[in-house]
Amino acid sequence: MTRAVLVVDDSPISRRLAIKQLPPALAVDVTQAGNGVEALAALRARPIDLVLLDLNMPVMDGYQFLEALAGTVLPVVIVLSGDIQPKARERVMALGAAGFVKKPIHAEGLAQLLGACGLS
Secondary structure (H helix, E strand, O other): OOEEEEEEOOOHHHHHHHHHOOOOOOOEEEEEEOOHHHHHHHHHHOOOOEEEEEOOOOOOOHHHHHHHOOOOOOOEEEEEEOOOOHHHHHHHHHOOOOEEEEOOOOHHHHHHHHHHOOOO
16 A cells, blocks of 8 residues: 655755655655645645654744644654654644654654554
């Protein structure tokens, strides 16, 4: 089964690195967005199974993106961030994120989290 994945980060390099860390056995169809506004448009355009979401972006950051989805059925959202403060983790989890991965992303940790979310 092919999974629709949306990678949201203002850095094209970070998006490419995140995509490279997805498990090779996971069949994916990847869409990319540079900020939360573009990500919301992508979610309206097609069903998405997994969102890999950066927190710090211009226009609309990751927190605002999650807030905009409040009250809706969320795809699995995994936050990818260098901000490892406990309050950041608590806030995104309260907003509906399924997990939090510290940048730089390591394939093994991401694969374990995807498995725990039923996406392996």
